[in-house]
Amino acid sequence: MTFELQAECPETGARAGLLHTDHGTVETPMFMPVGTVGSVKAVAPRTLRDDLGVQILLGNTYHLALRPGRDVLRTVGGLHPFMQWDGPILTDSGGFQVFSLADLRKVTEEGVRFRNHLDGQYLTFxxxxxxxxxxxxxxxxxxxxxxxxxxxVDEAEARRANARTVRWAERAFAHYRATEPHYGHHQALFPIVQGAVFPDVRRESAEALLQLDAEGYAIGGLAVGEEAEVMYDTVALTNEVLPQDRPRYLMGVGTPQNLIENVARGVDLFDCVMPTRNARTGTLFTTDGTVNIKNARFKTDTSAIDEALDVYHSRTFSKAYLRHLTKANEPLYMEIASVQNLALYLWTMRSMRAAILEGRFPAFRREWSDRLVQKA
Structure with missing residues (x-):
């Protein structure tokens, strides 16, 4: 895997690049739709690729280990042919489940012992x-x-957890370099910078992980309750340490505004469940701002969901029809709303990339950062 830096905004540090993998090239900055168990909820792979222009997906190691399970994945040749996706895939490690399933796990130096949420059986990562x-x-x-x-957490706890994260990363890289991929394509391994919101711990984490000489680096432990400005400051100071010639992936973030502001601080890759999760509860992200499609004012609104997006679902169906589908509890609502939200996220990434390459990113940021999250 290689990363080619094409342009950088001198005013902000926003970057445009090309991430070359054996399953294709990713144009950065890029958002990865979340396909936790090998599917992006309610959206077919062909729609993702052909209609939305998705270039890379994210899967979840914890959930895929539970079902379909490692034996099935080995038998079918891995996730790419299993889900009929021929582009790049990134998988997170299950570390978020260490955090979110606190009542079902025990963390030791060896790893994490889970009582899994499906059948109560124990497994160890x-x-x-x-x-x-x-x-x-x-x-x-x-x-x-x-x-x-x-x-x-306090600084002492952040430092303790980060020290373990670094030790685990060293073990992971030793094992990674002693093993081979199963399916004939290269697999990169990214370490994850931790340290909560403490600048010194974040710097120590990034500096320690640089010793692994990884092909890319992730920034974790954000969007877990801190204020947005604290997130932005943490990302900025972390990226001051991370190498310029490697991709930077901010995990689990966030709103369209979060994407713009973190691209402005040098992030290349993002993922978040927000586009599809918020779609399921009635919140649409549009080029005019956020919309609660369940609102009664849309009952007879025959305007397109989002005429500015060159996507069939966004330009064909009306707000009134989509509101009707929510009231009728029709499954088609899930598809249309999820496609709309993903389309907005992908449009935002493409627009930022073009602005960086053309030297006008600060103007794009001024126009769109607040506009995309205002109430429409």
């Missing part, structure tokens, strides 16, 4: 086994196992 599982999945970019902490 170690830095080494997480690499092996992602080898079975066949993802193009793999993540190390890390220990994520809430934003509310």
């Amino acid at each position: 170690t830095p080494e086994s997480v690499v092996d599982t992602q080898r079975d999945i066949g993802s193009d970019i793999m993540m190390v196992l890390d220990e994520l902490t809430p934003a509310t």
